[in-house]
Amino acid sequence: MQVYIGIDWSESKHDIVVMNEAGAAIARQTIPHSPEGFLAMESTCQDLGVAPGDCLFGLETAHNLMIDFLWSRNYTNVYVIPPSVVKSTRGRYGQSRARTDQSDALLLADLLRTDRHRLQPWHPDSLLTRQMRAKVSMINHLTRSVVRLSNRLRAILLRYYPSTIRLFSSLRTQIALQFICAYPTPDAANALSFAGFEAFARQHGYTQPRKLPECFARLQCPHPKATPETVLVYRDEAVQLATLLFSTVQAKNTALRELTVLFERHPDHDVFDSLPGAGKFLAPALQVKFGDDRQRFPSPASVQALAGTCPVTDASGKRKVIKFRRSCDREFRDIAQKWALASKSESLWATLYWERVRPRCNSNSHAYRCLLAIAWKLWQTGEMYDEAYHLRQRALHSKPRH
Numbered sequence: 001m002q003v004y005i006g007i008d009w010s011e012s013k014h015d016i017v018v019m020n021e022a023g024a025a026i027a028r029q030t031i032p033h034s035p036e037g038f039l040a041m042e043s044t045c046q047d048l049g050v051a052p053g054d055c056l057f058g059l060e061t062a063h064n065l066m067i068d069f070l071w072s073r074n075y076t077n078v079y080v081i082p083p084s085v086v087k088s089t090r091g092r093y094g095q096s097r098a099r100t101d102q103s104d105a106l107l108l109a110d111l112l113r114t115d116r117h118r119l120q121p122w123h124p125d126s127l128l129t130r131q132m133r134a135k136v137s138m139i140n141h142l143t144r145s146v147v148r149l150s151n152r153l154r155a156i157l158l159r160y161y162p163s164t165i166r167l168f169s170s171l172r173t174q175i176a177l178q179f180i181c182a183y184p185t186p187d188a189a190n191a192l193s194f195a196g197f198e199a200f201a202r203q204h205g206y207t208q209p210r211k212l213p214e215c216f217a218r219l220q221c222p223h224p225k226a227t228p229e230t231v232l233v234y235r236d237e238a239v240q241l242a243t244l245l246f247s248t249v250q251a252k253n254t255a256l257r258e259l260t261v262l263f264e265r266h267p268d269h270d271v272f273d274s275l276p277g278a279g280k281f282l283a284p285a286l287q288v289k290f291g292d293d294r295q296r297f298p299s300p301a302s303v304q305a306l307a308g309t310c311p312v313t314d315a316s317g318k319r320k321v322i323k324f325r326r327s328c329d330r331e332f333r334d335i336a337q338k339w340a341l342a343s344k345s346e347s348l349w350a351t352l353y354w355e356r357v358r359p360r361c362n363s364n365s366h367a368y369r370c371l372l373a374i375a376w377k378l379w380q381t382g383e384m385y386d387e388a389y390h391l392r393q394r395a396l397h398s399k400p401r402h
Contacts, residue, residue, distance in 0.1 A: 002055075030101075079119045092107075129291060174246065175206050177246040272284065311325055
């Protein structure tokens with residue numbers, strides 16, 4: 001006998017409904033989020049005389065310790081049902097908007113019973129892929145922090161110390177941030193001689209000494225001068241922001257190096273590393289979004305929908321509207337679009353494709369779809385990207401038919 005188990009999860013407790021093949025709820029329980037609660041759920045399955053292979057679990061998230069417990073107990077039939085699907089299906093049981101945690105658990109179990117053919121079981125990725133996924137998420141978080149901190153620091157410097165903004169190649173570089181900490185006021189910078197500037201650069205490992213005269217000239221250029229009171233107001237904040245930004249950039253660089261080491265060990269490294277324009281970050285970022293389970297995305301359309309690179313069609317009768325896809329993995333969409341843009345500068349085929357397709361599309365996202373489909377095909381077959389092959393295929397399909 002198969003049973004369908006819906007779990008409405010939360011941080012502190014979980015509501016569970018067990019449903020049989022006829023659609024009847026044969027067990028209900030609420031368990032705490034604790035080892036004892038997880039064992040109580042397993043005990044319920046054992047009391048019903050159901051083997052682990054006949055238990056089908058439905059949850060709304062893959063990021064919960066409940067899933068780790070299920071996999072550790074050989075419950076392999078775990079399905080992650082998107083919250084948007086659950087929300088849109090509530091009307092199946094009633095016209096009112098009334099809902100409880102138990103009713104959502106019942107809905108998850110019934111969705112699994114009736115619509116399982118539309119869902120894909122969630123299989124755990126390898127430890128290596130999960131480590132890489134955590135690094136990618138951390139790098140994206142640190143990148144946002146770098147942007148936020150550097151924008152704030154730039155605004156502060158424009159207010160009282162503008163000569164440091166373009167002193168070096170970027171405000172986010174190590175040497176620029178250390179200069180702000182060492183010389184936090186315009187008067188301190190004005191008192192600095194070129195010999196002292198050279199000594200500072202050597203001390204902090206500046207690798208482009210030929211550019212020092214040009215940098216020093218920019219520092220000495222006349223700028224509007226802030227009052228002593230304005231300098232006093234903003235000086236400490238600038239040093240604090242520079243210190244925070246420096247440590248954040250260092251943490252990001254460290255995480256990127258660690259991600260590169262992990263990626264080189266992954267079995268799919270050569271596939272994603274061969275993608276044009278992917279680089280050190282986008283290649284592993286794409287790999288972790290695809291994952292290890294080839295059955296998770298059975299078609300290019302499934303991965304395009306998750307990445308939000310394909311639109312949504314709303315058509316009825318003579319009415320047809322193409323809408324932007326909002327329900328998607330937004331981090332995946334950002335990664336996919338950045339890779340599509342980068343590939344245009346690295347791949348002749350991608351450039352030719354863009355020039356041919358973009359004028360006929362309503363958006364850039366529409367034009368990005370084919371590139372993601374190629375990544376899906378290579379992921380499925382385990383083959384590396386071959387620029388010459390794709391150019392030959394384009395030439396073949398571009399020939400006029402007689």
